[in-house]
Each structure stands twice: as C-alpha cells, then as structure tokens.
Amino acid sequence: MADKKTMTVNLSDAEMRALEEICQQKDLSKTAVVRQALRLYQLVNARIAGGGKLFVEDGKKEKAELMVL
Amino acid sequence: MNKAQLWERQTDQIVSAELLPEMTPEPVVQTGERWEMFRVRARARLRRKRAPIPEHDHWDWDEKSHDLKLTAYRCLGIRYEDEVQGLMMISTLAIEGRLPVHKGKPVLYVKYIESAPWNLKGYAGAGARFGGIGSSPIRTAIAVSLEEEFRGRIALHSLPQSEPFYGRFMEDLGIDLDVEELRYFEMGEERALKFMKGGDV
Numbered sequence: 001m002a003d004k005k006t007m008t009v010n011l012s013d014a015e016m017r018a019l020e021e022i023c024q025q026k027d028l029s030k031t032a033v034v035r036q037a038l039r040l041y042q043l044v045n046a047r048i049a050g051g052g053k054l055f056v057e058d059g060k061k062e063k064a065e066l067m068v069l
Numbered sequence: 070m071n072k073a074q075l076w077e078r079q080t081d082q083i084v085s086a087e088l089l090p091e092m093t094p095e096p097v098v099q100t101g102e103r104w105e106m107f108r109v110r111a112r113a114r115l116r117r118k119r120a121p122i123p124e125h126d127h128w129d130w131d132e133k134s135h136d137l138k139l140t141a142y143r144c145l146g147i148r149y150e151d152e153v154q155g156l157m158m159i160s161t162l163a164i165e166g167r168l169p170v171h172k173g174k175p176v177l178y179v180k181y182i183e184s185a186p187w188n189l190k191g192y193a194g195a196g197a198r199f200g201g202i203g204s205s206p207i208r209t210a211i212a213v214s215l216e217e218e219f220r221g222r223i224a225l226h227s228l229p230q231s232e233p234f235y236g237r238f239m240e241d242l243g244i245d246l247d248v249e250e251l252r253y254f255e256m257g258e259e260r261a262l263k264f265m266k267g268g269d270v
Contacts, residue, residue: 002091026163026175032218036175039141039162046139 009034044068073147073205075154078197086154088209089146094134097144100153101130104186111192123191124228128183133158142180145209147202154199157182157206161217164224167242168255171222176255177214179225182206191230203234211261221261226251238264 011019022033044054048068055063073088089096108126115122136142141162147155163175184202186192211221226248227235235241239254256264 025173027220028175028218035161035217036163039139043139043141043162 073209074201075147075149075205076200078200083201084149084199086147086149086205088205089148089153090209092137092144092146092156094137096146096153097134097137097156098131100146100156101128101134103153104130104183107186108192111186115192121191123189124230125183128181130156130183133181143213145206145213147205149199153185154188155182155184155202155206157210159210159213161213163217163219166222166224166255166257167253168240168257170257170259171220174222175217175219176222176224177210177217177219179206179210179223182225203231207238208265211256211265214261220258221265222256222258223261224253224255226253 019030019033022028023030026033028036045068048054054066054068056066057063071088071090073086075084075086076082077084112122112126134144136158137144141160142158143161144156144158146153146157158180160178160180162178164178166172166174166176182203184199188197188199188202190197207223210223214221214223223239225235225239226245228251232241232252235254238260239256240260242253242255244250245253
C-alpha cells in the first residue's frame with residue numbers, strides 16, 4: 001500500500017462513541033474504520049455523480065432511496 | 070510480498086514472477102488489449118473446432134479499469150518476462166462475512182481474477198504456459214486482507230468454470246440469487262492462514 005500520512009481528527013463525544021462502537025462490532029482499529037468510511041463515501045459520491053441512485057433494501061426486498069449529500 | 074510463484078507447465082518448473090501491487094488504469098487497459106489480440110485468434114480457432122469458449126471471454130479490462138480511480142478498488146498484476154500473466158481486481162471496501170464463524174465481520178471481496186489467455190487450456194489447449202495464476206492472486210488477496218485488518222478473510226463469486234478450483238480451499242455458500250446466480254465462496258481466517266503457509270500453487 002502507498003505511504004500513509006497522519007492527521008488529527010476532532011470528533012464530538014457522540015461521534016467518538018459511534019466510532020468506537022463500530023470498531024468493536026467490526027473488530028477494526030479507528031484508522032481502518034475511517035478508511036472504510038472514506039472509501040464508501042467516495043464510491044457512493046462517484047456513483048451518484050454518474051447518475052446513479054442509492055437504495056437500501058429491507059428484508060422483504062423492498063427498496064427505499066437514500067439521499068446522500 | 071512482491072513475488073508470486075507460477076508453474077511453467079512445459080518444463081514443470083516453478084518460476085518466480087513479479088507482483089505488481091497497485092496497477093494504474095493505463096497498464097491494466099494495455100494488458101486487456103494484448104490479451105484480446107490473443108483471444109481473437111484463439112476464439113476463431115475454438116469456433117472452427119466447435120469447442121466451448123471460456124465463460125469470461127467477454128471481460129473488458131478497459132471498462133473494469135474505470136473503477137480504479139476510486140480508493141475502494143485496487144488492481145494487482147503478476148508479471149513475468151515483461152508480460153502480465155494475470156490480473157486481479159479487489160474491493161478493499163469490506164463486505165460483511167456470511168460464514169457463521171465471522172458473520173458480520175469485514176471480508177475482502179475479490180471482484181475479478183483472470184489469467185492471460187495463453188495460460189488457459191480453454192484458449193491455448195496443451196500449449197498453455199503457466200499454471201498457478203489462480204492461487205498466487207488468492208495468496209495476495211489474503212495478504213491484503215491481513216493488511217486491511219480483515220484477518221485474511223476473503224470472498225468471491227465464481228463463474229461455473231472455476232467453481233471446482235475455489236471449492237478446493239474456500240467454503241461454498243451456494244448460489245447467490247442477487248449476484249447473477251453465481252456461486253459464492255468465502256474463506257475464514259483459519260483457512261486463510263493455512264493457505265498462506267501451504268505450498269499449493
């Protein structure tokens with residue numbers, strides 16, 4: 001993997017709790033979760049910019065469109 | 070990890086090839102073009118003989134390379150004697166594990182693995198040059214999974230022609246109706262570590 005750069009991130013208590021919760025659920029470090037989040041955001045952003053739409057499917061195979069800013 | 074082992078069928082020798090850990094779109098497209106030139110001739114020969122054409126014959130690396138501008142995707146190659154012998158595209162945006170032992174945990178997804186057509190018996194017949202193009206990328210995918218903190222877990226959907234190969238070392242979780250009715254395979258951390266230690270090429 002390419003060289004990495006270090007940065008400081010400022011999060012609220014609630015955001016930090018959310019991050020720690022995901023780290024625990026997924027068994028990943030904070031850095032790994034942030035990387036995943038960035039990849040997902042970039043991917044969704046690119047698909048939407050290309051005219052795509054984002055849907056989430058529930059257990060009944062019904063889809064609901066999500067708005068992503 | 071910057072080497073991959075290939076088995077040269079004619080000499081029955083293992084050769085050490087160079088692993089290209091992060092290919093940019095341009096060499097991926099060029100590789101696809103070189104492979105297509107070989108495939109055009111091979112396809113014509115197969116049609117004359119009324120022999121089956123490999124299932125991935127329509128794969129277009131030019132189209133696939135568009136996703137490489139995104140950080141979620143990465144393309145790795147195996148090069149020997151200035152020629153790319155195999156390509157693999159992976160998604161480092163994890164998918165959720167389905168095996169009970171790691172359900173919901175992040176798994177590295179292998180989108181495509183392709184060997185150069187001159188290495189495939191389906192195109193080149195008895196003259197196929199290298200084997201091991203399938204297992205070397207799998208080993209690399211496991212290494213990337215470890216690097217990404219996914220503990221070696223990997224997954225893929227297989228074309229029917231490759232099911233027996235992946236079934237040898239991955240868990241078969243059946244046909245996935247949501248993904249072109251392809252069979253879905255997963256490998257957990259224990260099997261991944263065994264695979265890394267094994268000499269299977």
